[in-house]
Amino acid sequence: MATKKKTDILLDKEQLKASIIRHLRSTLGTSEEKASQESWWKATAAAVNEQVYERLTRTQQTHLKQDTRAIHYLSAEFLMGRLTSNNLHNLSLYKVCDEALADLGLNLSDLCECEPDMALGNGGLGRLAACFIDSLATLSYPAIGYGIHYEHGLFRQEIQDGRQIERPDSWREYGNPWEICRPESVQEIPLYGYVETVFCDDGHMKKVWHAGRKIKGVPWDIPVVGFGGHTVNILRLWESRASEFFDWDVFNAGGYLDSQAEKAQAETISKVLYPNDETEAGKELRLIQQYFFCACSIKDIMRRYKRAHGNDFSHFADQIAIQLNDTHPTIAIPELMRVLVDEEDLQWEKAWDICYRVFAYTNHTLLPEALEKWAVYLFERVLPRHLEIIYEINSRFLSEKVEPMWPGNDAIKAKLSIIEEGDVRKVRMGNLCVIGSNKVNGVAEVHSRLVKEDLFPEFDQIWPDKLCNVTNGVTPRRWLLACNPELAALYDEVVGKEWPLKLDLLRSVVKFADDKAFQKQFMTIKRHNKEKLVEVIKAETGIDVSAEAIFDIQIKRLHEYKRQQLNLLHIMALYRRLLADPDYDMHPRVFIFGSKAAPGYKLAKDIIYAINKVAERVNNDVRIKGKLKVVFMPNYRVSLAEKLIPAADVSEQISTAGYEASGTGNMKMALNGAITIGTLDGANIEIAEEAGEENCAIFGLTVDEVKALKARGYNPYDFYYANSEIKAVLDWFDTDYFTPGRPGELSSIKRALLDGGDTYLALADFAAYSEAHRKIDTWYCDPSLWAKKAIINSATMGKFNSDRSIEDYVARIWGLKSCKVG
Ligand code: DL6
Numbered sequence: 001m002a003t004k005k006k007t008d009i010l011l012d013k014e015q016l017k018a019s020i021i022r023h024l025r026s027t028l029g030t031s032e033e034k035a036s037q038e039s040w041w042k043a044t045a046a047a048v049n050e051q052v053y054e055r056l057t058r059t060q061q062t063h064l065k066q067d068t069r070a071i072h073y074l075s076a077e078f079l080m081g082r083l084t085s086n087n088l089h090n091l092s093l094y095k096v097c098d099e100a101l102a103d104l105g106l107n108l109s110d111l112c113e114c115e116p117d118m119a120l121g122n123g124g125l126g127r128l129a130a131c132f133i134d135s136l137a138t139l140s141y142p143a144i145g146y147g148i149h150y151e152h153g154l155f156r157q158e159i160q161d162g163r164q165i166e167r168p169d170s171w172r173e174y175g176n177p178w179e180i181c182r183p184e185s186v187q188e189i190p191l192y193g194y195v196e197t198v199f200c201d202d203g204h205m206k207k208v209w210h211a212g213r214k215i216k217g218v219p220w221d222i223p224v225v226g227f228g229g230h231t232v233n234i235l236r237l238w239e240s241r242a243s244e245f246f247d248w249d250v251f252n253a254g255g256y257l258d259s260q261a262e263k264a265q266a267e268t269i270s271k272v273l274y275p276n277d278e279t280e281a282g283k284e285l286r287l288i289q290q291y292f293f294c295a296c297s298i299k300d301i302m303r304r305y306k307r308a309h310g311n312d313f314s315h316f317a318d319q320i321a322i323q324l325n326d327t328h329p330t331i332a333i334p335e336l337m338r339v340l341v342d343e344e345d346l347q348w349e350k351a352w353d354i355c356y357r358v359f360a361y362t363n364h365t366l367l368p369e370a371l372e373k374w375a376v377y378l379f380e381r382v383l384p385r386h387l388e389i390i391y392e393i394n395s396r397f398l399s400e401k402v403e404p405m406w407p408g409n410d411a412i413k414a415k416l417s418i419i420e421e422g423d424v425r426k427v428r429m430g431n432l433c434v435i436g437s438n439k440v441n442g443v444a445e446v447h448s449r450l451v452k453e454d455l456f457p458e459f460d461q462i463w464p465d466k467l468c469n470v471t472n473g474v475t476p477r478r479w480l481l482a483c484n485p486e487l488a489a490l491y492d493e494v495v496g497k498e499w500p501l502k503l504d505l506l507r508s509v510v511k512f513a514d515d516k517a518f519q520k521q522f523m524t525i526k527r528h529n530k531e532k533l534v535e536v537i538k539a540e541t542g543i544d545v546s547a548e549a550i551f552d553i554q555i556k557r558l559h560e561y562k563r564q565q566l567n568l569l570h571i572m573a574l575y576r577r578l579l580a581d582p583d584y585d586m587h588p589r590v591f592i593f594g595s596k597a598a599p600g601y602k603l604a605k606d607i608i609y610a611i612n613k614v615a616e617r618v619n620n621d622v623r624i625k626g627k628l629k630v631v632f633m634p635n636y637r638v639s640l641a642e643k644l645i646p647a648a649d650v651s652e653q654i655s656t657a658g659y660e661a662s663g664t665g666n667m668k669m670a671l672n673g674a675i676t677i678g679t680l681d682g683a684n685i686e687i688a689e690e691a692g693e694e695n696c697a698i699f700g701l702t703v704d705e706v707k708a709l710k711a712r713g714y715n716p717y718d719f720y721y722a723n724s725e726i727k728a729v730l731d732w733f734d735t736d737y738f739t740p741g742r743p744g745e746l747s748s749i750k751r752a753l754l755d756g757g758d759t760y761l762a763l764a765d766f767a768a769y770s771e772a773h774r775k776i777d778t779w780y781c782d783p784s785l786w787a788k789k790a791i792i793n794s795a796t797m798g799k800f801n802s803d804r805s806i807e808d809y810v811a812r813i814w815g816l817k818s819c820k821v822g
Contacts, residue, residue: 011051011093016100019047032104038174040106041084041114044097045177048087052223055821056232062821063142067308069318070142071814072301073133074294074332075325077126077273078147078235080118080222081478081638083178084111089482090138091229116171117637118178118222119153120237120273123557124472124664125364127638128443129325131475131664131802137226137233138477138501139806140818146297148289149220149237150273157596157635162612164597164605179220179237185303187217187296188243191288195385207342209385215266216241217296227477227500230821238296240269276600287331287374287382294332298339313346317357321814324361324437327372327429333359333436334389342385348392360813361433361440362470363451364661367561371430373420379427390427394418397435401462416458434459434466439813441470444662444683446703468812471686472662473802476503479668484646486525487672487794494518504798509791519787526649526673526790533647537592537631543619545629549588550780552677553644553669554652555636558597558604561659565607565749566762567591567652570770571630572614572729578624587780590629594636594644606748608632613738613746641665646672649790650776653678654769656760658703660684667800673790675779677772679765683800690796695789697779699772700765709764716758719766726766730754 011019024035024043035043063070085108088094098108121127129145136143155166172179190211198206222235242262268285269292277283301320309315324330333355340351365371379387398413406412418435420426434440434456442448448469452460460467481488481500491499491506499505512518530547537545554567571591577584593611597604615630633640651669653660653676660682670676670687677697678684688696701709720727733750736743753762780786798804810816 013100038114041111042177056223059232059821066819068817072322073145074329075129076328077121078129079121079126080130082115085482087225090225090227117639133224134475135802135806137224137231140231140820141816143233145235147237148293149239152272159634162609164608179222182219185219187299189215189295214243216243238293242266291331294329298335317354322358326364330429330433334386337389359437361437373426376425441468443472447661470808473800473805474667475802483642503801506795509795513788513791523787529646545590549590550649552650553592553648555594558595561760563654588627592631594633610746617738648674651676653684655681657681657706670793671797673794691793695792697772699768716763719763
């Protein structure tokens with residue numbers, strides 16, 4: 001009989017049961033009779049953690065011994081969601097645990113529902129980071145994710161009378177079993193103060209930053225279990241605390257609140273994700289947040305490096321790779337320069353050579369408002385030494401790179417400079433990222449092309465090999481294996497159990513796309529998932545929908561460029577058609593939205609309100625005989641996405657071409673057998689290439705057509721007057737049809753689309769969008785044709801495995817070696 005390998009899962013059902021009960025009694029301090037569902041969930045997590053920690057230790061020992069290059073992924077967002085089912089799946093313990101709990105009279109899925117989402121992110125960027133750290137561990141790469149341990153992640157969204165209300169999200173109010181505090185690795189971070197120039201005995205000049213304040217960074221580690229359970233990396237999140245948090249003297253003198261002021265101030269730094277930065281205080285807080293987590297992370301990286309190499313920095317760039325996930329962690333570049341030059345006494349040139357080889361930057365958006373800029377005066381006050389370093393980087397860049405290429409060209413210098421001149425001088429973090437990184441990547445082919453051609457064309461001329469592409473991906477473990485168990489089981493049967501690692505294997509399923517028996521199996525699974533969603537919708541919103549209908553889903557942040565308003569216009573147009581002709585020929589359709597709007601984004605919030613008001617009217621209108629339903633699911637988050645995605649028939653990916661960097665929801669829905677209605681934007685283009693354009697409903701202006709129309713001068717009124725349906729729908733917003741007794745409550749949407757200039761060309765794409773929906777309807781009415789398209793979509797998404805993205809990063813940017821944990 002073969003002996004078990006050290007990494008084989010050694011737990012059987014009885015052992016797991018015993019472990020859960022032991023933890024229930026000795027870790028949770030309760031008993032089987034008294035325990036709440038939460039206690040059972042935590043006891044289960046603790047039992048799983050025994051396995052996780054053992055592997056974590058083994059991984060860290062292996063990495064220490066092998067001492068190969070590691071990637072440090074710096075991100076302001078990690079949208080992890082729930083970890084219980086994910087960790088069980090990745091340790092191959094899901095089934096055993098399910099059975100063990102069933103023996104104890106419990107249901108694993110119910111227990112999983114006790115877990116709050118770790119919503120430490122806003123949207124695609126944060127979820128991508130979560131998928132990437134899953135893939136890095138799965139592929140056995142030495143990697144650490146670094147971010148912020150927000151006390152409250154993204155707000156919890158409630159809907160009251162149709163409007164979004166933001167409530168604090170307290171994901172760890174009663175403790176989170178997946179995180180470990182590491183007091184032994186606390187860091188202290190300086191802020192404010194002044195810089196002194198000191199002349200040393202050997203005659204050289206040195207800069208000394210005298211901090212005005214110090215903040216403590218306390219690390220919390222979340223183990224990241226790779227699929228197969230061999231490698232367990234960590235996600236290290238920094239929590240801010242006051243260095244001296246309690247003033248005895250002030251307290252004893254009766255200043256009970258004042259005695260804690262320092263503590264309150266320091267803790268503010270890791271309080272919330274993206275504090276509102278419309279005020280000066282908000283801007284300062286955001287900059288401090290960014291510096292805080294970057295500085296803690298750089299110190300941590302230094303500590304580890306020095307443990308192995310002492311003060312010999314000649315191997316630093318060979319050992320350390322740092323990825324900047326968007327511009328939020330840009331300050332890590334001058335921080336590493338500061339540490340190397342000021343603290344480690346390296347020459348500027350040597351330090352710069354190291355920095356340049358260490359850093360790489362991922363751009364996630366072309367929207368100018370998302371490329372951060374900080375006022376110089378703010379920098380001067382909060383990070384005075386960093387501003388000096390940025391000036392030095394900039395002056396060397398302009399004289400060594402720009403002047404030789406464009407001699408005497410001040411306009412180009414002004415454009416490429418890290419400092420933007422004007423009434424308020426600003427530090428351009430995007431430019432600093434490009435100048436300080438050895439590679440810059442976009443996240444889908446078309447996006448990367450636009451980064452090169454439109455966003456950073458001169459930088460591309462200076463460094464022709466710097467700008468590259470890595471198309472995003474999603475982990476098939478969470479986004480198929482865990483969230484769609486029936487489809488996963490079908491794929492196990494048809495292609496074997498290797499597909500969660502080699503998603504390309506699914507391609508062989510294409511040959512069954514015409515097979516009636518397979519179609520039936522595939523669509524029965526979809527039907528089951530839809531039936532489950534019907535229950536969730538009823539429970540969350542009270543709305544009755546039928547699984548007979550087409551489930552048409554748009555789930556993503558609310559933004560005008562993503563065009564939820566276009567979807568709404570079309571829904572209203574369908575409603576009008578149905579009112580005009582109750583026998584209007586269409587298959588019943590349920591339009592489902594899930595979306596949060598940034599708290600300060602008024603129009604986005606108005607769009608949510610309009611969706612809800614239209615939903616109320618449409619859902620209760622007996623004249624249309626239930627042919628149209630509209631559902632807005634409150635508090636969209638990862639765990640809700642896990643229920644929506646497997647049930648989607650149609651995936652709405654309708655951004656204005658050229659604006660959505662990639663999208664990842666598009667990949668998740670297609671992988672689960674939804675058909676994309678989408679523009680030729682972001683990764684939609686690559687999805688259509690993989691699945692075949694005939695299996696997607698592609699519509700609308702292309703990137704070049706969008707540019708041409710804008711260049712010609714786009715006038716939305718042309719479409720308003722030319723298309724009577726558009727006119728009627730827009731005029732509806734001014735009436736009280738959807739807001740009885742309160743006309744004009746929805747008018748801001750019409751205004752934005754007409755007088756506001758319709759920046760994102762919703763009216764220009766309306767007719768094509770409406771036509772694409774007709775096509776969807778026709779396809780759906782032919783069940784075999786629909787099943788074939790759905791199967792092909794699911795089977796051809798192999799490219800969008802985040803493991804492939806990570807291998808691309810490794811080959812094109814990071815140069816890592818996989819480090820198997822034995
Ligand atoms: O790369 C991950 C994700 C892309 O899939 C989305 O297309 C893109 O919108 C998102 N970008 C951001 C950055 N901020 N903004 N806007 O979240 O990144």
